[in-house]
Amino acid sequence: MAAAGGTLGGVGYYAIQTAMNPCVEWNWGEAAFWGGVGTGLGALLGTGIYGGWWVGLQFGWWGPAVAGSGTVAAQQAATRGGAGPVCIGQAGVRHVVNLLRRAGEPIIRQQAYYRTSMGRAFIDIETQNFLIEVKNLANPSLSSSFREQAQKYLEISQQIGKPLQYYFTNRPPSESIIRFLRRLEILWFHIPIR
Numbered sequence: 001m002a003a004a005g006g007t008l009g010g011v012g013y014y015a016i017q018t019a020m021n022p023c024v025e026w027n028w029g030e031a032a033f034w035g036g037v038g039t040g041l042g043a044l045l046g047t048g049i050y051g052g053w054w055v056g057l058q059f060g061w062w063g064p065a066v067a068g069s070g071t072v073a074a075q076q077a078a079t080r081g082g083a084g085p086v087c088i089g090q091a092g093v094r095h096v097v098n099l100l101r102r103a104g105e106p107i108i109r110q111q112a113y114y115r116t117s118m119g120r121a122f123i124d125i126e127t128q129n130f131l132i133e134v135k136n137l138a139n140p141s142l143s144s145s146f147r148e149q150a151q152k153y154l155e156i157s158q159q160i161g162k163p164l165q166y167y168f169t170n171r172p173p174s175e176s177i178i179r180f181l182r183r184l185e186i187l188w189f190h191i192p193i194r
């Protein structure tokens with residue numbers, strides 16, 4: 001019973017996450033993985049109904065609680081025709097990755113994690129030769145968060161010896177962003193998604 005409850009809870013967790021995230025399509029392999037995780041945890045936590053119930057509760061109901069915290073993202077998704085900020089950002093990254101692959105630039109990893117003196121930073125794409133940040137913004141403007149992020153990325157660029165580049169995949173950057181990037185000697189490109 002514990003294993004069965006865990007299986008249902010694991011698959012339920014995955015189903016809820018897939019339903020709540022418009023960027024993710026259903027994948028039977030991942031559903032089987034989460035079902036297996038739930039089965040294993042259910043069996044480990046004990047026999048009888050309690051173990052299965054606990055795992056089912058943890059995996060099956062934790063998802064909606066987390067998803068409920070994404071209400072703002074859901075509202076943004078509704079205003080953008082169903083595509084939330086994360087989906088829009090991922091679309092820009094996919095676009096740039098495809099262009100880089102066609103150009104023969106070896107991609108080492110995506111969402112490269114680094115620590116800097118100003119805190120952690122995730123760079124969208126690290127290739128063999130560059131660090132690349134992708135901006136798929138409807139109105140790119142120079143904000144304090146943009147400046148802070150660019151400073152972090154520049155620090156990483158200098159530490160590992162790879163030039164930093166910005167790719168704007170929706171609108172071109174504002175004049176203030178262009179001046180800012182020039183001052184830091186950061187190259188930028190406007191390659192809109194067609």
